[in-house]
Amino acid sequence: MDIKEKVDSLLMKVSKPTRYTGGELNSVLKNPKEVKVRFAFAFPDVYEVGMSHLGMRILYHLLNKREDVYCERVFAPWVDMEALMRQNKIPLFTLETKTPLSEFDFVGFTLQYELSYTNVINMLNLANIPILSREREGLPFVIAGGPCAYNPAPLSEVIDFFVMGEGEEVIHEIIDAYIEWKERGGEREEFLEAVSQIQGVYVPKYYIEEYDKDGKIKEIRPIKKGIPERVKKRIVKDFENVYHPEEQIVPFMDIVHDRIMLEIFRGCTRGCRFCQAGMIYRPLREKSKEKILELADKLVKSTGYEEISLASLSTFDYSQIEDLIKELISRYQEKGIGVSIPSSRVDAVSINLLKEIQKVRKTGLTLAPEAGTQRLRDVINKGITEEDILEATASAFEAGWNNIKLYFMIGLPTETMEDVEGIVDLAYKIVDNYKRVKGNIKNLRVTVSTSTFVPKPFTPFQWVAQDSVKRIIEKQNFLKERLKSKVLKYNWHNPYMSFLEATISRGDRRVGKAIIKAWEKGCKFDGWDDYFDHEKWEKAFKETGVNPHFYANREWEIDEVLPWDVVDVGVTKKFLEREYKKALEGRITHDCRYYCTGCGVKDYDEGVICFEAPKK
Amino acid sequence: MKRLRSKYTKGEEVKFISHLDLLRVIQRALRRADIKVAFSQGFNPHPRISFGPALMVGATTEGDYMDVDVEEDISPHEFKERMNEVLPSGIKIVEVFEVDVRDSLSSRIKGADYLVEVFLKKEVEGLEEAVKRFMAKDTIEIEKETKKGKKLVDLKSYLEEFYLIDMNGERAKFYVKMKLGEGSPNPFHLLKAFNEYIGDAFDLEYYKIHRKNMFLE
Structure with missing residues (x-):
């Protein structure tokens, strides 16, 4: 058997073989010999999750537009495939040309979720690339970006350098520096020195993290001359004209988000105090309606997809959302192409728009009140009232919806059992609402889901202690008992997973040792309930002398040095602190779409402009 | 409405895609080719496309058949040309002919x-x-x-x-x-x-x- 037959013989034994075959419509084939840089874009989860990610799709096509670069894709093989690959000594390879990762110039990971970090390590190991940066002489540069990269500390021994901010803005500079370095025949070190001068690049080995006796961080500082003290994230300034792919890979298999993803704006102005995305993707930048329609047309033609998703952090906030949706429906209804909105803030107005959307393609309805009482919703600055929610659900029921999903968080700062009970009350009020509209509750299904609050870097709640696992379980049990009925269903999140997420999310370099240890013990796919193994993690923490509670369950001092202080994300620490104080006083901060609330991003860099809606 | 019967190939590149995946590939290709497909009546209308017996996952073919009911006056030749322009590599239509709309593929094979x-x-x-x-x-x-x-x-x-x-x-x-x-x-x-x-x-x-x-x- 030749190599291809060998791989095929494995594919005949695994579930979902098209995770590994490539060859999808709009995937890019080039001759690797004709390019100067080979870039493996690595997503540390399975194909169907990774392919649903917009950022990967943008960077893939952006890089491949360059004649001198070939960007290929690689995902974490599912456990069945991994076992066969290890058994048959087949190194991790890319989908496009089946080339082992070790032959690439770059392996670039996107870090979307803390619980995928063991997969990053596992993928490197499967590719025969040493998991430690310092042992990688003569091998690819392993780089990382994405929202979790804003706290680079936990993976600082693994990743050669991090890229902070929006990839479109900085990736070409890195590639150009690489070509220059490669042609010159420089030492590995010289390239790291060169990129450390590019705004947005953080080279961990040029910094040191020092600790006080009490275990807190004393200082993080550069240990090399000419290295910036803080790394400033990169921001796309001309969002209207920034590259957006006009084609999109159309997978053969069913993926999580199997539709056109069209990014209509970036950033969010709501200012929810728990939300990391709402802070780190600032400033708000919209694309014009004309631009979006033009892109929609091209994407429909190049993919043949039956659905267009208008992607953003809060799609109904788009300044011309009504016109946009109506225009899209009138253009594509005939062809059976629908529009979809990622879960977004829903009010009575948006219900009317969803009604229009429903005519083409049925959609579910998801509302995210996040907290059960008005007091707590004010603490987290979720600018939504009970009235809004009841009004929205009433119009939804009138419009024919019978299934409704409600998302809440438990363990939010200042939460009491009264707030938890508020979740139950709200759920039952919605049931009553349905009864009022429809006369009975025969067809109604209400699904209540709670996730657990995780304090995240660069949010007003970055200092807050996470509830203990014990406390979370009590709250979940409380809800389990009360949300029992024919029409109500309750889903909850594994509390140990949320605890680990908090530990890594606020982790410093010491936590990195525990992550490596956990991987050595066999941890991977930690974000998957079936594979998450809390006991292995507990042992890994113990053996590396890392106390996870120090990171997850401790209220941090406002003036404490944070592991991510080395990064400047645009939003100032002053603003975050102010927001935290207001939260504790139960005071809200209004949506900054109309009036600036002074987060600092506006004055961050030359050319940074916040989209401002016409004053109401 | 008319029924077009196509003979198609499925090569090495796409031999691991399932029958259901193939149905989606064809539906999306029809949309890219801007060919108007007929839809079934009823509460949940679906495009009128039917295949012969499913090929095993992992196998290749150079002689499978499918029927597509189209809602426009398109010649078999044009159907073939337009589809081949937009199909992913590995799948190719080699022959198309019109059959009676009552002619069912599965009873023919x-x-x-x-x-x-x-x-x-x-x-x-x-x-x-x-x-x-x-x-x-x-x-x-x-x-x-x-x-x-x-x-x-x-x-x-x-x-x-x-x-x-x-x-x-x-x-x-x-x-x-x-x-x-x-x-x-x-x-x-x-x-x-x-x-x-x-x-x-x-x-x-x-x-x-x-x-x-x-x-x-």
Whole structure:
């Protein structure tokens, strides 16, 4: 058997073989010999999750537009495939040309979720690339970006350098520096020195993290001359004209988000105090309606997809959302192409728009009140009232919806059992609402889901202690008992997973040792309930002398040095602190779409402009 | 509305995509080609596309058929050209003709022939003779998995031709012709049964099945 037959013989034994075959419509084939840089874009989860990610799709096509670069894709093989690959000594390879990762110039990971970090390590190991940066002489540069990269500390021994901010803005500079370095025949070190001068690049080995006796961080500082003290994230300034792919890979298999993803704006102005995305993707930048329609047309033609998703952090906030949706429906209804909105803030107005959307393609309805009482919703600055929610659900029921999903968080700062009970009350009020509209509750299904609050870097709640696992379980049990009925269903999140997420999310370099240890013990796919193994993690923490509670369950001092202080994300620490104080006083901060609330991003860099809606 | 019957190939690049995946590929290709497909009536309308018997995942073909009902006046030739422009590599329409809208593909398909390649675990003497002896049996009973559990099926009643084409070191290539219909066995069932008959000489971890033709009535 030749190599291809060998791989095929494995594919005949695994579930979902098209995770590994490539060859999808709009995937890019080039001759690797004709390019100067080979870039493996690595997503540390399975194909169907990774392919649903917009950022990967943008960077893939952006890089491949360059004649001198070939960007290929690689995902974490599912456990069945991994076992066969290890058994048959087949190194991790890319989908496009089946080339082992070790032959690439770059392996670039996107870090979307803390619980995928063991997969990053596992993928490197499967590719025969040493998991430690310092042992990688003569091998690819392993780089990382994405929202979790804003706290680079936990993976600082693994990743050669991090890229902070929006990839479109900085990736070409890195590639150009690489070509220059490669042609010159420089030492590995010289390239790291060169990129450390590019705004947005953080080279961990040029910094040191020092600790006080009490275990807190004393200082993080550069240990090399000419290295910036803080790394400033990169921001796309001309969002209207920034590259957006006009084609999109159309997978053969069913993926999580199997539709056109069209990014209509970036950033969010709501200012929810728990939300990391709402802070780190600032400033708000919209694309014009004309631009979006033009892109929609091209994407429909190049993919043949039956659905267009208008992607953003809060799609109904788009300044011309009504016109946009109506225009899209009138253009594509005939062809059976629908529009979809990622879960977004829903009010009575948006219900009317969803009604229009429903005519083409049925959609579910998801509302995210996040907290059960008005007091707590004010603490987290979720600018939504009970009235809004009841009004929205009433119009939804009138419009024919019978299934409704409600998302809440438990363990939010200042939460009491009264707030938890508020979740139950709200759920039952919605049931009553349905009864009022429809006369009975025969067809109604209400699904209540709670996730657990995780304090995240660069949010007003970055200092807050996470509830203990014990406390979370009590709250979940409380809800389990009360949300029992024919029409109500309750889903909850594994509390140990949320605890680990908090530990890594606020982790410093010491936590990195525990992550490596956990991987050595066999941890991977930690974000998957079936594979998450809390006991292995507990042992890994113990053996590396890392106390996870120090990171997850401790209220941090406002003036404490944070592991991510080395990064400047645009939003100032002053603003975050102010927001935290207001939260504790139960005071809200209004949506900054109309009036600036002074987060600092506006004055961050030359050319940074916040989209401002016409004053109401 | 008219019904266009297409003969298509599915090559090495796409041999792992499932039947359901293929249906989506065709639907999306039709949309890219801007061909108006007819939809079924009813509460949940779906595009009127139908396929012949599903090909096993991992197999290739150069002679499968599908019917597409179109809602516009498009010639078979134009249909073929427009589709081939937008289909992913590995899938290609080789022939299109119009049939009556009442003509159902599944009742037309009677059989198919295949090229089958297997790898040998050990040397086999007189393989050609063994095939002949196997074919001379009156019945060849096999167990076949169905949705309702295991069922005994007489493979022989489906098997029309089976002979060795070529043996080259570790590889053996066969020609197989079988009847096709609801619940009919496939060439892999034959490989398994024959392998048992000759005392487990094949390495059935891997094999190649290529459908050459589907026979329409």
